[in-house]
Amino acid sequence: MKDKSQIELTIDQYASRFKDISLYIGANPELGNEEFLASAKLKEELTYHGFSVEAPVLGLETAFIGTYAAAKSGPTIALLCEYDALADLGHACGHHLICMMSLGAAIGLKSVIDEIGGTIKVFGTPAEETHGAKVPMTAAGLFDHCDVAIMTHPFYAYERSGKSLAMDAIQFEFYGKSSHAAASPHEGVNALDAVIQTFNGINAYRQQVRSSVRIHGIINNGGQAANIIPDYASAQFYVRASSRTEVDILTNRVKQIAQGAALQTGCRIEISNYETSYDEMNTNEKLSDAFTSNLIDLGIHPDEIQIGNDHGSMDIGNVSLRCPAIHPYIKIIDERHALHTNEFRDLAMQDRALNGMLLAAKALARTAYDVITDPALLEQIRAEFQGHEQ
Secondary structure (H helix, E strand, O other), X not given: OOOHHHHHHHHHHXXXXXXXXXXXXXXXXXXXXXXXXXXXXXXXXXXXXXXEEEOOEOOEOXXXXXXXXXXXXXXXXXXXXXXXXXXXXXXXXXXXHHHHHHHHHHHHHHHHHHHHOOEEEEEEOOOOOOOOOHHHHHHOOOOOOOOEEEOOEEXXXXXXXXXXXXXXXXXXXXXXXXOEOOOOHHHOEOHHHHHHHHHHHHHHHHHHOOOOOEEEEEEEXXXXXXXXXOOEEEEEEEEEEOOHHHHHHHHHHHHHHHHHHHHHHOOEEEEEEOOOOEOOOOEOHHHHHHHHHHHHHOOOOHHHEEOOOOOOOOOHHHHHOOOOEEOOEEEOOOOOOOOOOHHHHHHOOOHHHHHHHHHHHHHHHHHHHHHHHOHHHHHHHHHHHHHHHO
16 A cells, blocks of 8 residues: 555655745735635646646635545545735735645645545635635535545744634724814714724723633724814724634624714714634644644654644634644744744745745645544544534
């Protein structure tokens, strides 16, 4: 039987192709749902390697699903690609590496899949940073028939798959009445006052929430001139907590605070979600153990692999509540630079980072190999997932 060494040989065989694609996407950053160049390049590569490609998906122009099914039945492995960039920063979160970690893993796994059996599905998931496509994909049931969903994220350290926070992105828009702030202030209804009252109310409320809760926001429109009472002002907030249930409670309270501010100031309020809501990440520990073991087998010392930390909110959280999933972090730079910084962006285009990308692809493909060839492991993964559901 072909073994994991064949996977690694295949990834090494195409290493220069994978690096070139990653650098191309990194040099051509595109915002969420506008990743036309990246999506086209990834679909082209999947087609080249014999995958059938479905696109668009759910009306999302830059989403895709690449599939390769062996004649021999077996588990279905979902590999998740992200390829959107950040406004003004480009690929400072390393999504040009993430997509090729998963795509490289899929191509490596394909080299053995006809013998070991199973199906590979590569999900192109746009707009992780804002309107994460994994959310509607999950809601549509696209992961319900997958046995596992796996991906990795570049970082300055190795970390096990951990947790993430459920999140709502709420916008409050207040409508008042403008007037001259000096000549006729009594005729105005100040929308900015409503925004400020909302901030004051939320700041007071934050004293009575758990330490794991995060509520943070900005004033994205506060008026046009100091001598005109603003007839329109708006604010945007993120509300985060460890579970969707807790976020729903917090968001309802935050909305009540904003509604109270509107009542106090005499403004009309409109409330909306300005980005997609994400659920919490539920790491499947059995699957995570398998990935960690493969990372160690590939030469990473166990002491280098840290316990998984909370890095904010991710749309793979939604996937993890419908399918066993992991989201570990792979060291691709040697300096300690945070994600979403210019320093991380620049270093993520260097050869050190590209080699980390190939390592991640190998670890993902090896883990998928274990899931397919070890029925006992798959049963443990399923049992843990079903226990979480209950």
